[in-house]
Amino acid sequence: MAAYSRLTPLFIVTGFLGSGKTTLLNRMLRHPSLKDAAVLVNEFGDVGLDHFLVEKMDENTVLLESGCLCCTIRDDLKDAIIELNSKRERGEVPYYKRMIIETTGLADPSPIIFTLNSDIIIKHHYRLGSIITTVDAVNGLKQMKRHAESVKQASVADRIVISKTDIAEAGDIERLRAKLERLNPSAELIEAVNGDVDVKRLLRADIYDARTKGAEVRRWLAAEEKNDSEHHHSHDVNRHDEHIRTFTLTFDEALDWTAFGIWLTMLLHAHGEKVLRVKGILNVKGVEAPVIINGVQHVVHPPMHLKAWPDDDRRSRIVFIVDDIGQDLIERSLAAFNAAAAADAAAA
Amino acid sequence: MCALCGVLMDGPHWTEAGTNAGRSDDAPQGHQRQLDRDYRITLINRVIGHYGCTARDFAGSQYVVQNLSGGASEVVINLPQMWQAMENITRKIADPLDTKLIGRLEGRV
Incomplete structure (x- = not known):
């Protein structure tokens, strides 16, 4: 087994419905430093509309079948990663150096993390990178009040991207920041305008990256x-x-x-x-x-x-x-x- | 899977793989590994003794958990499995926040 820090990092992008996950992901995928990323997307419904938005990653994108990533098709996530890994080994897809998994808006990210850590093949090739959670600056506070999933998504995050800051009131942004800092003080808060964020900051600094862990x-x-x-x-x-x-x-x-x-x-x-x-x-x-x-x-x-x-x-x-x-x-x-x-x- | 006994092996659990991501230069090896294992079993028995169970080493890679009468036992490979086995055997929750267990441990100090 390779040294832990040399395993392929898996990044989870999560966030409540409408909080800007897909916008963020699309911006991220256009970034030159993510040419070497594979992406797994998943959405509720018969058609994964998000798939069509992640056009540039077609070759390395596997659309998971319908349903909730966490509960009903956890095996699909596992199978999708293993299948992609086999293709990478056989040279059928470009050699990706990181993988990004987008969850559904209602997902509790913890079963996904559990899946990633419980399969022996995945464990030998991949490690968890960071959990990136999007929170909507306009509706984030209300969502956290009403939906436990939203609180959980923010609680487990390593990076929290505050989206829609361009249309939110300054006071709302400040209150949301204060709430998030209290809820998860060790998560880094990053504000995004139209999905624009510092992608390198989002993905390259994680606790298991030898260059950045200190x-x-x-x-x-x-x-x-x-x-x-x-x-x-x-x-x-x-x-x-x-x-x-x-x-x-x-x-x-x-x-x-x-x-x-x-x-x-x-x-x-x-x-x-x-x-x-x-x-x-x-x-x-x-x-x-x-x-x-x-x-x-x-x-x-x-x-x-x-x-x-x-x-x-x-x-x-x-x-x-x-x-x-x-x-x-x-x-x-x-x-x-x-x-x-x-x-x-x-x-x- | 262990070819001898059929137990599924999944690499060392984080609690047994040393303190530096299982790197071989930091993970306990050989005699030290067995000493660490013996020490772990001593501490485990402090805890599960509270629930009427004991644990012992099996072949240097597994643990046998059993009740005090020896009438019920399970073989496990790591600590998470240990807690589940203890619950299966005793029908009690293995809970470190159990104030009676805490009191028992504090009583030893």
């Missing part, structure tokens, strides 16, 4: 610190979505990696549906390099080392975005698992 982690941490300090000063219990909470756990003591693995797998087994996102930088006992963890619901990416700590702070910092789980209980639980391991190690 900068990406620094960005996470800065966002986390900003969110944390604002949170402590405002004490506004209503500012988050009613059920979604974002918080950071900080541990002064180095963590026991084995205990952490037992704890996190057990947490995700019992509450994976409610742990929308977990990511952080860990100080692991016996490991000099900082260890990066990154998970979306039931799926945890392989941990990675950073070459060096991004700053002088050597504490473990873990950001959680959860649905109706208390921070205190999570913190107490992880501390108990870690302390039990420390007690065992001391007794040995």
